[in-house]
Amino acid sequence: MTPRAGDLRPRSKVVTRTSATSRRNNSTYTTSKPSQKCPSCSAAVLLPQSPCPNCSALLPLPSNLSHHSILFLSNPVASSSASASLDISQELANTPANGYDIDKAALKKNWLLRQRDLHPDKYQAKDDGEKSVSLARELSGRVNEAYNVLKDDLKRADYILSLHSRETEETDKIDDPMMLAEILEAREELEEASSQDEVDRIRADNHEKVVETTSRLSQAFAQNSPDLHEAKNLAIQLRYWRGLEDAAKDKVI
């Protein structure tokens, strides 16, 4: 694959999804924008900015930043109850489908920009070299983790569910007997497939199921108060369809 230069050397600014919803919310709620004081130049730096836009010092970031905000896809919201904590539910309520619908091009672009700004090699020459380099390593690790979770439709669902302590487990079973029968039947069909054409058809059918389940997940998360019960069931289904997809890929005729 030939990488396109534009993908690897982004020049434009970070893309933030400031939706109409968040602008509307800002006018009705008085949400303070969480910031921290730069220890080098004392500037007030909005989260999740790092390095400091004023003096380029690398700043640590709170461990409870959301994956979305560390990649500039949402703006952190200060919790109204505790001054130092963040309200991730409120933050994601300002994004499409409570954080499930992601602009994947913006995600990739912001990830690459973050990687560039937080690259440990950039901090080798600083006075406090070792300290900044290890902080840069930690932050780029977190940025990579956030990217890997958000770019994957299943991991992203599980992440949002986990914020509500509803994440799925590998061992979770499908509770809809019709759906389970459909998946088992597809499995059996795959096992018995004797030509590449058949496997390809099963993969195409399965791909449709993956797309459909992802779109239903988006609808479940998109409700004002996300339907977490439905979202969890759909995430479990998606895990099964994904398993079938992998099995079809590995099938040797």
Ligand SMILES: [Zn+2]
């Ligand atoms: Zn500074």
